[in-house]
Amino acid sequence: MPENDPCELCGTPAEVIVGDAWPGVKQRCPQCGEFKLTRTGMATIRRVPRPDKAKISGWVRDQNILGDIPELSDDRIRHLVTSPMPSIGERADRLLSYAIRKQKKLGDTFTTFDPALIAVTYSGDEDEVQYLVQYLSDEDLINPKAMGGITEITPAGHLRYEELQARQPASAQGFVAMWFDETMRDAYIDGFEVGIRNAGYDPLRVDWVEHVGKIDDEIISQIRRSRFVVADFTGQRGGVYFEAGFALGLNLPVFWTCRQNQIDELHFDIRQFNCIDWTEPPELADRLQKRIEAVIGAGPLKPLPS
Secondary structure, X not given: OOEEEEOOOOOOEEEEOOOOOXXXXXXXXXXXXXXXXXXXXXXXXXXXXXXXXXXXXXXXXXXXXXXXXXXXXHHHXXXXXXXXXXOHHHHHHHHHHHHHHHOOXXXXXEEOOOOHHHHHOOOOOHHHHHHHHHHHHHOOOEEEOOHHHEEEEOHXXXXXXXXXXXXXXXXXXXXEEOOOOHHHHHHHHXXXXXXHHHOOOEEEOHHHOOOOOOHHHHHHHHHHOOOEEEEEOOOOOXXXXXXXXXXXXXXXXXXXXXXXXXXXXXXXXXXXXXXXXXXXXXXXXXXXXXXXXXXXXXXXXXXXXX
16 A cells, blocks of 8 residues: 655645655655655755745646646755745636646536646635636636536637647747857756657757847747747846747747746746756756647657667
8 A cells, every 4th residue: 555644735645656766755746747846845844834835736737737747855845935826817717727637528617626726727725626616607708517526618718728728830930049158058958859859849049040130020030930949048038038038928828948947037927837946958858848749748859669
């Protein structure tokens, strides 16, 4: 039988994952998801107020949905505690999206008492989840069917989800916005380029493109042609902030990355996004590939298995 202890994030009985050399604690919680906690993180998390733990649980669920088992260090926990909470609308959209992704076919129901929804919606308790459920019901996006929280998603709810997922599927280009410094050459060649290609897309770095116009016009043109943008904030370049914002305005997916030792230098407005904090190019390539495939799926250029 699996060993169980209270979850370090929410207190719910959680499975303790044993059998490897991880020096801290690894847990799999029905509410928060699966995560690794460092020894310094353990000391820090126990001092975090309960409302702020909702941010950490929500972030862990986000990482799990994107295919990662995150590591909670002292620095990571402190960063998450200072991050802003998602808006009510964003939290309701998270509930709707999670429920639809869990469906096997149209017309399937879900239960609003699923403990995972507490973390998925960055809620502090079940009462907050039910508030969001009422909001979605009032908007005719979901329809409660029976006692026990059994609920179906309405056609309007599916249309809302499609709006949230609206992308530009025809393009196989991934635009990389980054610091064009020689110290970043390996990060691009062995990290960004490899991760994007392995996910099935064609990476583009604008300073390696031949053109005769102004660089700003070329950047805007190439972003418009892209399926998504990877925005790396290592070096804190103003142009990267602009390019990421422009992509968001076009409703393009933006994958946020930054070298781990500079993560605390991110602008406050960026901290709300789910940033890949990388250390070495191979790790960056692997995590970026998984993130791209989890969010928008494998691209048309994905290599066939050998």
